Structure formats: C-alpha cells, structure tokens
Amino acid sequence: MSIYQDKILDHYRNPRNFGRIKNADKTAEVFNHVCGDRIDMDIVIKEGGVEEIRFEAKGCAISRASASLLTEYAKHKKIDELKKLDKAFIINLLEIDLGPNRIKCALLPLEALKKLIINGQ
Amino acid sequence: MLNVTHIRSDFPIFSDKPNLVYLDSTATSLKPRVVIEKLREYYEKYSANVFRGIYGISEKATEEYEETRQIVADFINAKSPDEVIFTRNTTESLNLLAYSLGQQIIEKNDEVVTTIEEHHSNFVPWQQLAAENGAVFKIIDITTDGNLNLGKNSSLEGIVTKKTKILTLTYISNVLGNINPIKEIARQAKKINPKIVVIVDAAQAVPHIKVDVQDLGCDFIAFSAHKMLGPTGLGVLWGRYDLLESMLPFNFGGEMIESVEADKTLFKSPPYKFEAGTPHIAGVIALKESIHYLEKLGWENVEAHEKELTNYALRKMAYELGKKVKVLGPSYPNHKGIIAFTFEPYHPHDIAQIFSDENICIRAGHHCAMPVHTRLGVNASCRMSFYIYNDKTDIDKAILALKQVEKVLG
Numbered sequence: 001m002s003i004y005q006d007k008i009l010d011h012y013r014n015p016r017n018f019g020r021i022k023n024a025d026k027t028a029e030v031f032n033h034v035c036g037d038r039i040d041m042d043i044v045i046k047e048g049g050v051e052e053i054r055f056e057a058k059g060c061a062i063s064r065a066s067a068s069l070l071t072e073y074a075k076h077k078k079i080d081e082l083k084k085l086d087k088a089f090i091i092n093l094l095e096i097d098l099g100p101n102r103i104k105c106a107l108l109p110l111e112a113l114k115k116l117i118i119n120g121q
Numbered sequence: 122m123l124n125v126t127h128i129r130s131d132f133p134i135f136s137d138k139p140n141l142v143y144l145d146s147t148a149t150s151l152k153p154r155v156v157i158e159k160l161r162e163y164y165e166k167y168s169a170n171v172f173r174g175i176y177g178i179s180e181k182a183t184e185e186y187e188e189t190r191q192i193v194a195d196f197i198n199a200k201s202p203d204e205v206i207f208t209r210n211t212t213e214s215l216n217l218l219a220y221s222l223g224q225q226i227i228e229k230n231d232e233v234v235t236t237i238e239e240h241h242s243n244f245v246p247w248q249q250l251a252a253e254n255g256a257v258f259k260i261i262d263i264t265t266d267g268n269l270n271l272g273k274n275s276s277l278e279g280i281v282t283k284k285t286k287i288l289t290l291t292y293i294s295n296v297l298g299n300i301n302p303i304k305e306i307a308r309q310a311k312k313i314n315p316k317i318v319v320i321v322d323a324a325q326a327v328p329h330i331k332v333d334v335q336d337l338g339c340d341f342i343a344f345s346a347h348k349m350l351g352p353t354g355l356g357v358l359w360g361r362y363d364l365l366e367s368m369l370p371f372n373f374g375g376e377m378i379e380s381v382e383a384d385k386t387l388f389k390s391p392p393y394k395f396e397a398g399t400p401h402i403a404g405v406i407a408l409k410e411s412i413h414y415l416e417k418l419g420w421e422n423v424e425a426h427e428k429e430l431t432n433y434a435l436r437k438m439a440y441e442l443g444k445k446v447k448v449l450g451p452s453y454p455n456h457k458g459i460i461a462f463t464f465e466p467y468h469p470h471d472i473a474q475i476f477s478d479e480n481i482c483i484r485a486g487h488h489c490a491m492p493v494h495t496r497l498g499v500n501a502s503c504r505m506s507f508y509i510y511n512d513k514t515d516i517d518k519a520i521l522a523l524k525q526v527e528k529v530l531g
C-alpha cells in the first residue's frame with residue numbers, strides 16, 4: 001500500500017494551521033539534518049490548554065501532513081494530555097505504515113510540540 | 122552495450138525479484154552468484170582461521186586469502202601484494218591513514234587539503250586531524266560547471282603549497298559524478314611539494330574504471346569491496362611500501378606482531394602490521410571472484426555501457442521533464458554513471474518513496490556528502506546510478522516514476 005493515501009495527500013496539499021503566530025507564547029524549531037527537513041511551530045497556551053497552534057514546514061509530504069494532523073488534534077486539548085503523545089499515537093493518526101527511515105519524518109512535528117509544552121525543553 | 126539479460130541471470134537477486142529496478146549501485150552493488158558461492162565454499166569447505174593453523178584447512182584458507190591479495194595487487198597494478206591491506210571498508214582505510222600517517226606527520230601550521238565534493242569519510246577524518254594538530258584544513262572548491270576548481274591552468278597554484286603535507290581527494294564524486302584528473306593533479310602537487318602525500322578515495326572509481334596506481338602517481342588509494350560486486354565488510358587500502366613501513370600501526374593485537382615481551386612489542390612488516398585480529402576471511406577469499414567477473418566483462422565494455430546509459434538518461438530526462446529536473450554536477454561528457462538531481466517542489470524522500478512503490482531503488486538525502494550539497498544550496502537530492510546489470514528500460518521506468526511523482530503529489 002502506498003503511503004500517499006488520500007488523508008495524507010489532503011493534509012500535504014492543504015495543511016491545516018499553516019503559518020506563524022505573531023504573539024506566540026513559545027516557538028520551537030526542529031530539524032532533521034539527514035533530509036534537510038525543518039519545522040517551526042508556535043503555540044498560545046491558555047488555562048492549561050492549547051488556545052492556538054500553527055506551524056511552517058519545509059520538507060517532505062509526510063512531515064508536513066503529520067504536522068497538519070498533529071496541530072489539528074492538539075488544538076484546544078489540555079497540555080497534560082498532549083504530554084503523553086508518543087510514536088504509536090502518530091502512526092495511528094497518520095493511518096499508514098512507515099519504515100524505520102520515514103518514521104523520523106512523521107515524528108518531527110511531535111518533537112516540535114514536545115519542545116513547546118514540556119518545560120526545560 | 123553489455124548483454125544485460127545474460128548478466129542478470131548471474132545475479133540471484135533477480136530470480137528472487139524479477140521486477141527489481143536497482144539504481145543505487147553507488148551505495149552498494151548487487152552480488153553475482155560466483156561471489157556468493159565462493160563465500161559459501163569457504164564456510165563449508167575450509168572455514169579455518171588464516172595464518173594460525175598448521176593443518177590442512179587452515180593452510181587452504183591462508184592460500185586462498187593470500188591469492189586474493191595478489192589478484193588485487195595485479196588488478197590495480199600495485200608493485201607488490203605487500204602494498205595491499207585489507208580493511209573493513211573505504212571509511213576504515215581512510216581513518217587508518219588519518220591516524221597512522223596523519224597523526225605522525227601533521228604538525229602545527231601544516232596544511233591538509235581536500236575538496237568540497239568529498240564523501241564524509243574523506244572529509245571528517247582530515248578535518249578532525251587538522252583541528253587536533255593545529256593544522257590548516259583547506260578545501261578545494263568546485264566551479265559552476267561542477268568540476269574541481271584547480272586554479273590557473275589546473276596548476277593547483279595557491280591551493281597546494283610547500284606546507285601542504287597531505288592532499289586527499291576523490292577520484293569520482295558520489296554526487297556530482299565527475300571524474301577528477303588524478304594523474305595530472307598528483308603530478309602538479311608533487312611539483313609544488315615533492316614530499317606531499319597524495320591520497321585518493323577510489324570507492325567510486327575501482328568498480329567502474331581501470332585503476333592503475335603506478336600510472337596515477339599517487340601514494341594511497343582506498344576502496345570498498347561491496348561497491349564492486351564483492352562482499353560487504355571488506356575494504357582495501359593500497360599504499361606505497363616505503364610509506365606503509367614508516368607508519369604507526371592502527372590496531373594492536375593478534376596477527377600483527379612479530380614478538381611480544383613484557384616491556385616491548387615488535388610489529389610485523391606491512392601489510393600484516395595493519396591487519397590486526399581475525400580478518401574478514403570469507404570476504405577476502407570471495408573478492409577475487411568479483412575481480413574475475415569484472416575483468417571477464419572487460420573494462421572497455423563496462424565503461425562504454427555505463428556511458429551509454431548515462432547519456433541516455435541525461436538526454437531523456439531533459440527531453441521528458443525539461444527544466445523541472447535539475448541535475449547536479451557537470452554536463453556531458455565528464456559525467457560518470459551517477460546522476461544526482463532535484464525535482465522541485467517535491468522532496469527527495471517523497472520522490473524515492475514513490476519510486477519504491479514502483480519497485481525502483483534510488484537514493485534520497487545528502488548521500489553522506491553534506492558539504493557539496495550546502496555548496497550548491499540544496500538540502501538534499503535524489504540520486505540514480507548505473508552498473509552492469511542496468512539497461513535503458515530501467516531508465517525508462519525511472520522517468521515514468523518521475524511523472525508518477527507529479528501525478529501523486531502535483
């Protein structure tokens with residue numbers, strides 16, 4: 001099965017929450033140097049929950065679709081809940097099977113989110 | 122052109138995967154049956170250690186092992202098999218040099234010169250060596266047409282100086298596909314500094330062109346068996362004997378010593394001085410079969426075949442996809458069978474993935490050559506490369522796959 005399923009392609013072509021937030025509470029940038037991917041993610045937190053979250057991505061379809069899906073999920077969720085998200089969650093969210101090399105692309109947005117919500121990261 | 126149908130029947134992987142389109146021989150080559158059978162022969166018939174046993178199968182293993190050393194020496198026209206050292210791969214051969222030679226001769230303010238188009242394995246060891254010893258690390262740039270910028274009339278003037286103790290460079294770039302005029306470079310470098318040591322990363326050359334170390338006039342070359350139809354885990358370092366003799370050992374241990382006493386050890390002479398521990402015996406023994414295989418095909422035929430495929434691919438990509446596909450490196454004719462390209466706005470990983478869905482193997486990323494990608498202002502590229510088992514239909518399929526990329530992601 002190709003990993004370019006309709007859901008992935010939809011979020012690749014029309015990423016949700018794309019762009020930056022001017023007065024963000026926190027900003028994170030993450031890189032995958034192996035393939036030159038880069039994601040910038042901004043967040044506004046209110047009362048322990050995500051008020052607003054946006055990203056900009058330079059990279060492959062998987063990292064971009066993953067960022068779109070993840071930010072869509074994270075919006076209005078409690079921070080404590082988001083702290084628990086892991087690799088299995090992302091795979092389930094994307095609904096595709098990725099080999100050991102491509103999984104890194106899919107996990108890059110999660111790395112950015114963790115930087116935004118875990119203190120000291 | 123080579124008879125590809127016939128050649129493919131010599132490679133068991135094509136019986137297992139008849140539809141495989143393998144365009145990543147620059148990373149590693151496929152293996153013919155004769156090589157696999159030779160590995161098996163060792164394990165089944167005389168799987169003893171070398172140099173140690175005074176019994177039949179150990180002697181047989183040792184004979185087979187040393188026979189390959191002679192065959193490798195003849196293959197690259199070394200003066201003697203004692204100049205041929207077996208290592209794990211090109212990377213280890215080059216690290217051995219940076220340590221055993223570099224640490225000994227490089228001092229403060231000396232210069233170590235390499236190029237921007239090196240694989241990391243011929244870049245980082247020298248960068249680190251220079252940093253540790255306070256030496257100057259100089260990098261030869263490329264010209265806009267993707268060849269090395271060797272200065273006025275390729276004289277190396279202003280690049281190599283009397284202070285340059287080591288010049289190390291690749292014969293064929295694994296990204297740009299350009300072939301460097303090693304013979305001329307070595308000659309010019311030695312004119313400027315007769316004592317300079319010239320090292321050649323021949324990982325992409327030995328599998329594809331006739332390499333004659335005496336004719337090249339360099340001091341060392343490094344290459345990997347796995348890129349030339351041979352086993353993985355085996356590399357070669359060839360060096361001029363007088364230099365090898367003067368170098369420090371790389372690893373200490375078994376096989377490399379003459380005698381050990383409580384307070385001192387006497388080392389063997391090269392090549393054994395550099396082959397500590399039990400080597401990749403099966404691999405060495407099987408390597409002779411890859412060399413026989415290549416020699417039977419004939420260098421002229423191999424080169425002509427790859428040239429025809431490369432030119433066909435470059436022409437056809439330009440015709441079918443126009444300016445959307447940008448090929449890195451020089452244009453015809455100084456382009457060996459390695460084509461790295463970008464296809465904006467699609468990411469190389471997505472392109473390689475869609476190729477993979479069509480059973481086509483290409484490489485995506487920076488191919489262990491970040492400096493040249495940075496120099497060209499691209500994060501990553503795709504790369505297809507050709508070898509003796511590829512034909513024009515493989516290229517046609519690759520071009521269809523590029524169109525598929527547009528269809529899926531466009």
Ligand SMILES: Cc1ncc(COP(=O)(O)O)c(C=O)c1O
Nearest residue numbers: 210211212240242295324325345
């Ligand atoms: C030009 C060049 N040098 C060095 C290497 C490293 O070879 P190995 O991984 O076998 O050590 C490669 C392989 O990718 C290469 O293409």
